[in-house]
Amino acid sequence: MSQQNSLPAPEDDRPIAKSRSVDVVVLLLLLALACLLGWDSTRVGNAWADDGPQAGYFPFYLSVLMGATCIFGLTRLLVASGATADGFITRHQFIRVIQVFVPTLAFVIATEFLGLYVASFLLVAGFMWWIGRMALWKSVLTSFLFAAAMFLTFEIAFNVIMPKGPLEAAFGF
Amino acid sequence: MEAFELLLQGFVTLMTVQKLSLMVVGLILGVFVGVLPGLGGPNGVAILLPLTFSMDPTSAIVMLSCLYWGALFGGAITSILFNIPGEAWSVATTFDGYPMAQKGQAAQALTAAFTSSFIGSLVAVILITFLAPRIADFALRFGPPEFFAVYLLTFCSFVGLGREEKHKIVISMTLGLLLTGIGMDTVSGQLRMTFGFTDLLRGVNFLVAVIGLFGISEILVTMEESLALRGHAAHINPKVVWETWKTFPRYWGTIMRSAFIGCWLGITPGGAIAASFMGYNLAKRFARDKDTFGTGRIDGVLAPETAAHAAGTAALLPMLALGIPGSGTAAILLGGLLVWGLNPGPLLFVEHKAFVWGTIASMYLGNIVGLVLVLSTVPLFAAVLRVPFAAIAPMIVVSCAIGAYAIQNAMFDIWLMLGFGVLGYVFKKLDYPLAPLTLALVLGSRTEDAFRLSMIGAGGDLRVFWSNGLVGTITTLALVLLFWPVIGSLFERAGKLLRPVGKAT
Numbered sequence: 001m002s003q004q005n006s007l008p009a010p011e012d013d014r015p016i017a018k019s020r021s022v023d024v025v026v027l028l029l030l031l032a033l034a035c036l037l038g039w040d041s042t043r044v045g046n047a048w049a050d051d052g053p054q055a056g057y058f059p060f061y062l063s064v065l066m067g068a069t070c071i072f073g074l075t076r077l078l079v080a081s082g083a084t085a086d087g088f089i090t091r092h093q094f095i096r097v098i099q100v101f102v103p104t105l106a107f108v109i110a111t112e113f114l115g116l117y118v119a120s121f122l123l124v125a126g127f128m129w130w131i132g133r134m135a136l137w138k139s140v141l142t143s144f145l146f147a148a149a150m151f152l153t154f155e156i157a158f159n160v161i162m163p164k165g166p167l168e169a170a171f172g173f
Numbered sequence: 174m175e176a177f178e179l180l181l182q183g184f185v186t187l188m189t190v191q192k193l194s195l196m197v198v199g200l201i202l203g204v205f206v207g208v209l210p211g212l213g214g215p216n217g218v219a220i221l222l223p224l225t226f227s228m229d230p231t232s233a234i235v236m237l238s239c240l241y242w243g244a245l246f247g248g249a250i251t252s253i254l255f256n257i258p259g260e261a262w263s264v265a266t267t268f269d270g271y272p273m274a275q276k277g278q279a280a281q282a283l284t285a286a287f288t289s290s291f292i293g294s295l296v297a298v299i300l301i302t303f304l305a306p307r308i309a310d311f312a313l314r315f316g317p318p319e320f321f322a323v324y325l326l327t328f329c330s331f332v333g334l335g336r337e338e339k340h341k342i343v344i345s346m347t348l349g350l351l352l353t354g355i356g357m358d359t360v361s362g363q364l365r366m367t368f369g370f371t372d373l374l375r376g377v378n379f380l381v382a383v384i385g386l387f388g389i390s391e392i393l394v395t396m397e398e399s400l401a402l403r404g405h406a407a408h409i410n411p412k413v414v415w416e417t418w419k420t421f422p423r424y425w426g427t428i429m430r431s432a433f434i435g436c437w438l439g440i441t442p443g444g445a446i447a448a449s450f451m452g453y454n455l456a457k458r459f460a461r462d463k464d465t466f467g468t469g470r471i472d473g474v475l476a477p478e479t480a481a482h483a484a485g486t487a488a489l490l491p492m493l494a495l496g497i498p499g500s501g502t503a504a505i506l507l508g509g510l511l512v513w514g515l516n517p518g519p520l521l522f523v524e525h526k527a528f529v530w531g532t533i534a535s536m537y538l539g540n541i542v543g544l545v546l547v548l549s550t551v552p553l554f555a556a557v558l559r560v561p562f563a564a565i566a567p568m569i570v571v572s573c574a575i576g577a578y579a580i581q582n583a584m585f586d587i588w589l590m591l592g593f594g595v596l597g598y599v600f601k602k603l604d605y606p607l608a609p610l611t612l613a614l615v616l617g618s619r620t621e622d623a624f625r626l627s628m629i630g631a632g633g634d635l636r637v638f639w640s641n642g643l644v645g646t647i648t649t650l651a652l653v654l655l656f657w658p659v660i661g662s663l664f665e666r667a668g669k670l671l672r673p674v675g676k677a678t
Contacts, residue, residue: 059366
């Protein structure tokens with residue numbers, strides 16, 4: 001783990017967001033989701049027919065319950081202002097989370113076009129070299145072995161089909 | 174004696190080269206997964222589930238349950254050597270396990286942990302062996318109303334007994350229930366909450382959600398904390414193992430107590446974590462010198478490990494018998510059963526005897542093989558933790574993506590997994606519990622189906638849930654548990670009034 005300590009050098013402990021603010025945003029988003037799903041369930045039919053509930057009955061009342069609970073949570077947060085002022089994430093932590101999230105996102109996008117195996121080769125090699133600051137040859141070798149092992153395990157041995165791209169096509173897979 | 178015969182048949186089913194080698198592979202992968210930071214039992218099982226899609230159900234469950242035992246053993250390694258609990262139920266193991274490692278007794282602590290896990294599981298498996306045939310008889314009395322009542326009981330017990338803030342539990346649970354509603358309604362065939370997106374027609378697969386919620390989010394959390402791992406070395410040799418085993422008879426009371434607690438709590442959902450803490454606390458209470466707990470006592474390792482593994486194993490009984498997972502990993506195994514076309518529930522014991530008894534036999538065999546395997550390979554697995562996280566993190570991400578894609582061969586599921594990863598990360602940071610969400614995703618649609626089928630059967634009359642003693646008891650118990658915080662405080666108040674004034678302490 002020594003590699004990781006050499007990431008961004010100075011420890012920056014200022015929180016860039018308060019837990020309370022993030023909680024409020026999450027609750028508002030969930031409230032919006034509840035309204036959307038509740039509206040859709042009304043469209044499907046949320047009444048109680050002769051033989052029990054219609055298709056939209058459960059989703060509708062669950063949306064109502066979730067919405068109500070979100071409102072309860074929101075009022076609690078707003079009434080008890082200042083009581084929970086602890087930080088959600090510090091700047092330093094945020095950078096590290098982004099350092100792993102952005103490559104993951106890029107990996108998923110790359111999978112769409114290049115197939116999973118090439119994308120995973122790029123992700124592992126790139127991450128080790130760029131974020132982990134390891135030697136280039138080490139990163140590329142590890143990553144190639146990993147991608148090859150995955151290919152042999154899933155595609156050949158266990159017959160599990162993964163998204164493939166132009167490179168695999170060139171080899172006839 | 175019927176159980177004994179069926180069990181023997183189960184062993185016969187297992188005795189093929191293919192199944193035994195799958196068992197060893199499963200165990201090794203399981204320990205590996207349990208040791209790696211960012212991959213716990215449920216997650217590892219979810220990611221490796223696709224490997225089993227082309228196998229027959231019995232081989233598949235043998236491999237997966239061995240993965241499960243392996244992950245449980247692996248959790249003990251990280252708790253003791255690195256002070257990092259692999260799973261929530263290994264937390265109590267770190268209390269005395271890590272101090273023992275600091276004192277240079279890592280080998281003793283590990284031997285104690287592995288052996289007591291083995292004993293705990295063994296007691297639970299024996300219990301399962303003798304309860305299972307009875308469940309099969311009981312099974313035939315279960316119809317839709319009974320199933321609904323049991324599901325209701327599970328949900329209510331989470332809300333009523335959960336330690337987190339109640340509104341967070343309810344939000345997490347309703348979100349999960351709503352997500353399972355997406356897609357085609359199984360009763361009427363109508364489309365719900367799809368908003369015209371064809372990718373949503375399939376609905377949200379809960380395995381995809383679990384991989385995101387636990388796998389991806391765990392990577393984000395681990396990266397954020399940037400744990401500096403400082404572990405202790407451990408070399409186990411047969412002499413140490415024998416010396417440690419010789420001290421065991423002294424602690425038989427502790428071990429049996431923990432095993433009993435574990436079995437009891439494992440059958441009630443979500444019990445393994447509570448079991449490990451309860452096992453530890455009871456060992457402490459019954460000990461003569463309480464103050465030395467936490468400084469590296471061997472029974473401080475024995476007690477929580479026995480309880481946690483008894484609970485983890487016992488959790489498979491309600492999973493197989495009622496389709497209710499008692500733990501996160503049991504939930505994944507349940508998902509696996511559905512993929513292999515088996516319907517967990519009472520009828521499984523009647524219709525798929527070979528599968529059920531093969532599973533139970535593999536619990537015995539897997540634990541024995543696992544014990545030998547981990548005792549002989551600890552240094553190897555401890556070395557895994559010294560591999561830089563920057564190399565492991567992207568590999569875990571790739572494994573998660575493979576796991577998510579393979580379930581339904583859908584690229585959309587990889588995106589969904591990423592979304593759940595972010596959701597899980599935010600929920601973890603804000604103390605929203607993830608267990609109710611997972612549980613709701615697993616049981617949601619089955620609960621709704623059970624409810625609507627019983628409504629169709631009863632012509633829309635809600636009294637069907639009190640129509641006989643069995644279903645009535647379960648439903649009432651569910652409601653009592655839901656309002657337990659209120660009822661509990663009433664009892665407490667009544668108790669205060671009744672207690673003699675002078676004796677109040």
